[in-house]
Amino acid sequence: MYDFAYHRPATVAEAVKLLAADPEAKVISGGMSLIPVLKQRLARPSALIDLGAIPDLVGIAVSATTVTIRGRTTHAAVAASAEVKRAIPALAELASHIGDPQVRNRGTIGGSIAHHDPTADYPAAVLALGATVHTSRRRIAADDFFTGLFATALEPDEIVTAVEFPIPEKAAYVKFPNPASRYAMVGVFVAKGPMGVRVAVTGAGAHGVFRHAAMEEALAKSWSPEALEGITTPAADLNNDIHASREYRAHLVGVMAKRAVAKAG
Amino acid sequence: MGFEGIGASVRRREDLRFLSGRGTYTDDINRPNQTYAVILRSPHAHARIRAIDTTRARAAPGVLAVFTGADMAADKVGGLPCGWQVKNKDGSPMAEPPHPVLAVGKVRHVGDPVAVVIAETKAEARDAAERITIEWEVLPAAATIEAALQPGAPLVHDDVPGNVCYDWHLGDKAAVEAGFAKAHKVARLELVNNRLIPNAMEPRCAVGEYDPATGDYTLWTTSQNPHVIRLLMGAFVLNIPEHKLRVVAPDVGGGFGSKIYHYAEEAIVTWAAGKLKRPVKWTADRTESFMSDAHGRDHVTHAELALDEHGRFLALRVRTLANMGAYLSTFAPCVPTYLYATLLAGVYTTPAIYAEVKAVFTNTVPVDAYRGAGRPEATFLLERLVDIAALEMGMDRVEIRRRNFIPKDAFPYQTPVALQYDSGDYHRTLDEALQASGWHTFEQRRAEAARRGKLRGIGISTYIEACGIAPSAVVGSLGARAGLYEVANIRVNPTGSITVFTGTHSHGQGHETTFAQLIADRFGVPMSQVEIVHGDTAKVPFGMGTYGSRSLAVGGSAIVKASDKIIAKAKRIAAHLLEASVDDIEFKDGMFRVAGTDRAKSFAEVSLAAYVPHNYPIEELEPGLEETAFYDPKNFTFPAGCHICEVEIDPETGEVEVVNFTAVDDVGRVINPMIVEGQVQGGVAQGIGQALLETCVYDDAGQLLSGSMMDYTMPRADDLPDIRVGTAVTMCTHNPLGVKGCGEVGAIGAPPAVIGAVVDALRDWGVRHIDMPATPQKIWRIIEAGRQRRAAE
Numbered sequence A: 001m002y003d004f005a006y007h008r009p010a011t012v013a014e015a016v017k018l019l020a021a022d023p024e025a026k027v028i029s030g031g032m033s034l035i036p037v038l039k040q041r042l043a044r045p046s047a048l049i050d051l052g053a054i055p056d057l058v059g060i061a062v063s064a065t066t067v068t069i070r071g072r073t074t075h076a077a078v079a080a081s082a083e084v085k086r087a088i089p090a091l092a093e094l095a096s097h098i099g100d101p102q103v104r105n106r107g108t109i110g111g112s113i114a115h116h117d118p119t120a121d122y123p124a125a126v127l128a129l130g131a132t133v134h135t136s137r138r139r140i141a142a143d144d145f146f147t148g149l150f151a152t153a154l155e156p157d158e159i160v161t162a163v164e165f166p167i168p169e170k171a172a173y174v175k176f177p178n179p180a181s182r183y184a185m186v187g188v189f190v191a192k193g194p195m196g197v198r199v200a201v202t203g204a205g206a207h208g209v210f211r212h213a214a215m216e217e218a219l220a221k222s223w224s225p226e227a228l229e230g231i232t233t234p235a236a237d238l239n240n241d242i243h244a245s246r247e248y249r250a251h252l253v254g255v256m257a258k259r260a261v262a263k264a265g
Numbered sequence B: 001m002g003f004e005g006i007g008a009s010v011r012r013r014e015d016l017r018f019l020s021g022r023g024t025y026t027d028d029i030n031r032p033n034q035t036y037a038v039i040l041r042s043p044h045a046h047a048r049i050r051a052i053d054t055t056r057a058r059a060a061p062g063v064l065a066v067f068t069g070a071d072m073a074a075d076k077v078g079g080l081p082c083g084w085q086v087k088n089k090d091g092s093p094m095a096e097p098p099h100p101v102l103a104v105g106k107v108r109h110v111g112d113p114v115a116v117v118i119a120e121t122k123a124e125a126r127d128a129a130e131r132i133t134i135e136w137e138v139l140p141a142a143a144t145i146e147a148a149l150q151p152g153a154p155l156v157h158d159d160v161p162g163n164v165c166y167d168w169h170l171g172d173k174a175a176v177e178a179g180f181a182k183a184h185k186v187a188r189l190e191l192v193n194n195r196l197i198p199n200a201m202e203p204r205c206a207v208g209e210y211d212p213a214t215g216d217y218t219l220w221t222t223s224q225n226p227h228v229i230r231l232l233m234g235a236f237v238l239n240i241p242e243h244k245l246r247v248v249a250p251d252v253g254g255g256f257g258s259k260i261y262h263y264a265e266e267a268i269v270t271w272a273a274g275k276l277k278r279p280v281k282w283t284a285d286r287t288e289s290f291m292s293d294a295h296g297r298d299h300v301t302h303a304e305l306a307l308d309e310h311g312r313f314l315a316l317r318v319r320t321l322a323n324m325g326a327y328l329s330t331f332a333p334c335v336p337t338y339l340y341a342t343l344l345a346g347v348y349t350t351p352a353i354y355a356e357v358k359a360v361f362t363n364t365v366p367v368d369a370y371r372g373a374g375r376p377e378a379t380f381l382l383e384r385l386v387d388i389a390a391l392e393m394g395m396d397r398v399e400i401r402r403r404n405f406i407p408k409d410a411f412p413y414q415t416p417v418a419l420q421y422d423s424g425d426y427h428r429t430l431d432e433a434l435q436a437s438g439w440h441t442f443e444q445r446r447a448e449a450a451r452r453g454k455l456r457g458i459g460i461s462t463y464i465e466a467c468g469i470a471p472s473a474v475v476g477s478l479g480a481r482a483g484l485y486e487v488a489n490i491r492v493n494p495t496g497s498i499t500v501f502t503g504t505h506s507h508g509q510g511h512e513t514t515f516a517q518l519i520a521d522r523f524g525v526p527m528s529q530v531e532i533v534h535g536d537t538a539k540v541p542f543g544m545g546t547y548g549s550r551s552l553a554v555g556g557s558a559i560v561k562a563s564d565k566i567i568a569k570a571k572r573i574a575a576h577l578l579e580a581s582v583d584d585i586e587f588k589d590g591m592f593r594v595a596g597t598d599r600a601k602s603f604a605e606v607s608l609a610a611y612v613p614h615n616y617p618i619e620e621l622e623p624g625l626e627e628t629a630f631y632d633p634k635n636f637t638f639p640a641g642c643h644i645c646e647v648e649i650d651p652e653t654g655e656v657e658v659v660n661f662t663a664v665d666d667v668g669r670v671i672n673p674m675i676v677e678g679q680v681q682g683g684v685a686q687g688i689g690q691a692l693l694e695t696c697v698y699d700d701a702g703q704l705l706s707g708s709m710m711d712y713t714m715p716r717a718d719d720l721p722d723i724r725v726g727t728a729v730t731m732c733t734h735n736p737l738g739v740k741g742c743g744e745v746g747a748i749g750a751p752p753a754v755i756g757a758v759v760d761a762l763r764d765w766g767v768r769h770i771d772m773p774a775t776p777q778k779i780w781r782i783i784e785a786g787r788q789r790r791a792a793e
Ligand SMILES: Cc1cc2nc3c(=O)[nH]c(=O)nc-3n(C[C@H](O)[C@H](O)[C@H](O)COP(=O)(O)OP(=O)(O)OC[C@H]3O[C@@H](n4cnc5c(N)ncnc54)[C@H](O)[C@@H]3O)c2cc1C
Pocket: A026, A027, A028, A029, A030, A031, A032, A033, A034, A035, A051, A071, A072, A097, A098, A099, A100, A103, A106, A107, A108, A109, A110, A111, A112, A114, A115, A117, A119, A120, A121, A122, A154, A158, A159, A160, A161, A181, A182, A183, A184
């Protein structure tokens, strides 16, 4: 990696100030996506602003209607949280299958959604549950947050401070892992609750996570795997790589979605 | 101390060091005043270097030197040599184009080294490497065998027409034609043996040092055979006489063949250390490993098997195209020839075999031996073909094998492809594997799986391999430019402890345990009194290293020979001390005893007498107790066995789960059953990896698409079942231990059993063969095509 300056602010405000002052600076949270990029010299930030010393950014709060996970909470903490398991078991389970133990102990929800890797797991949960992303300056609805491949609505000097998930009636996530990386080759999160019936697909889309309107419509009429019978996913906008063609991904979206609905009960 | 001799599952002594982080790997070695090398590699598969400008790099902070191919050429550095010459059908030698250490004029694969930057720190060297500017003329690439053989294909080497390295054959063509002429049925198969990237856990590393006071060079390197590296690099590349060059291969974290070869980086750091008069270290990162370690396999094959009306094999005809990559790696030419076509008889009595192998240069990383080397390719082809023959004949897969097995009373058995098998009992390994795997109750499990919506299949392979490499005169006549004996030096220390210097090298195999067990068994001393030393040319006599499952069969035999010499001399010393005739001295359980009496001397007493020769037959016997033996094997050894695999397929996604795996192997005498089990399991894991997961993919431009762990699927623990390992042994008849070898059998036997199981699971979907790896997508396509056919009917 190239040289960079290193800052370790104690508050979000301080972090934002540092970020605003230097357009070449980058926030580092768990480092699980950023460090590999730096090691391959594919990015050259002037400074890293480490969120690791900001106590306000860690923690999980569950109310009667929502689960709020602060931005620097690790995947391992979410996976192990008894409260999350009770309120949104699908979310805890999703977190428990991200990467390996080392990755789960470092990687964070804020980093995951800010990065918006098109094969990451969390974006599917955020979108399907209709979560609200809290940032250092505003609240962003999930539908407005993910704007494209590795792209989000975040401004350059904006930090994800928390993600607030409404507690659904039913929800499940089923992932077909890429055999090599174990990221999602196709992952489908289905949910039914205060935000309606929503289906989000990760891993498959050429532009990142997306909602599957045809499936949502069918499931809104009848919440059952059978309701998805015959619903196809247009392959044109899907990823195509050495592991899976567009057609295979489109097929897997259907299979994963049915399994997710069955799992959600 | 419990029983530690031959047959005891002694825990591996080296593991405490490895598992507690106390190993000393090459990258752990840091020399005073050390510098760091970073190698600039070609981003192109094929390009001419119009100009290289290193000015800015040389001016960068911390940089000590920047060298290119021109600098090495000016210093008369030779190219990397090839250790095996294969001849064409007409007897002419193969094409052997030069392999410069740093590219000269042209690069031939992504990752081809172009320049080296040496700096005070690795980061500085890396920064500076980015400041080298190269003016490229990018050329069209020949990225695959097929592309390289197209008329008008780009030439990887301007003076190798058609990109053909050699066009070789083996066997009796006329006899094979006669066999096909009377065939009742012919089974045919086209297959690709997928290209693999070895990925030892420890990336390659090399540290070179030069002592200006003595003129001595030292190279620490991740090698399976330090003496071979010293010979090749000293004599052919850097022109350093052997007495001025020491090569040390300390703890090495896995090799699987990929650390046999003499690599450019070894020569670079050694040469640069001499230039700079400072130590130079290079350590590969994983990305470099992917594009610079020799790859494995990569065949395209067409095969036909002629059968009579009883399902007996009459003749086998094989045409193989083998990828050499861009340059000839050290042993590359022998892999698809003498380690491949010679195995095409398998365990069967096929009377006539003819194989043609064309080796092809491509704009890819060099391809060489990888765990099994040629034998997995032969076994996969043959076992898949036998399954297809069973289908053609409407015969049971087990029955067709039994009917063609070489019977156990037929040994020694001369195959039509040059090898003479010494021993084996193929019915027995088969029977035990059928029994252990529950082969005969499989249909119940298939039905049960079907109720769960899964397609379950079972596959079998009855393989043989040739290892214990190899009789020097034989391999010499086949083109090897080296002998393949092994050496052992046994030094009995004055108080009776024993140090064994072996020319083999352990990089995961557990020699420090197995060899110590041999010594404990032989000398009746506890293993704690035995030290195994390997991997240092300054300590060990000239030995050939570890590959081809040779260490115990060849290196162990040398230890036995040296032990015999020690015991013979010690008996003479004991006879003197006990005032008896040497013929009356018995040696047992560590005691020299006058037969039939209680007069005895311990091994330690005799050792001490040898080094403190006060009361000693000094007139007729030299003092000291140290012996060296070289052992040249009389033949290859021939492990064989039966692997049975069961899989379940999810028909909706195409995912395959290996649910059962049984291996029953004849590896000859077993010294340490636990280590054998571990070796077989590791090999099977790699075999399952090849069959289901791993594949190296280049695009048409020669860019490596599977260039990291994100895209290259290594098998993980959760991809593997609990592998059941058994042994059913016949002794090797020509080495003193009766051992055959166990390091590669897993990687050889497993792939056809796995693919056989996948094909069996898909039997209702009209498929006869699936190329490796059988990925979910491939399987889904087969099922999907079948569904569409059915829908259309
Ligand atoms: C081996 C491996 C396997 C993995 N497997 C999976 C998997 O199966 N599924 C999966 O989903 N992911 C996987 N990951 C990625 C992992 O989940 C990461 O945790 C995640 O992608 C990024 O989180 P992080 O906290 O590490 O972010 P970092 O790497 O620190 O940062 C990533 C990006 O987000 C920005 N950023 C970080 N935090 C914030 C914030 N609070 N506000 C604004 N911007 C921010 C950074 O500036 C950077 O651009 C894997 C990673 C590895 C190394």
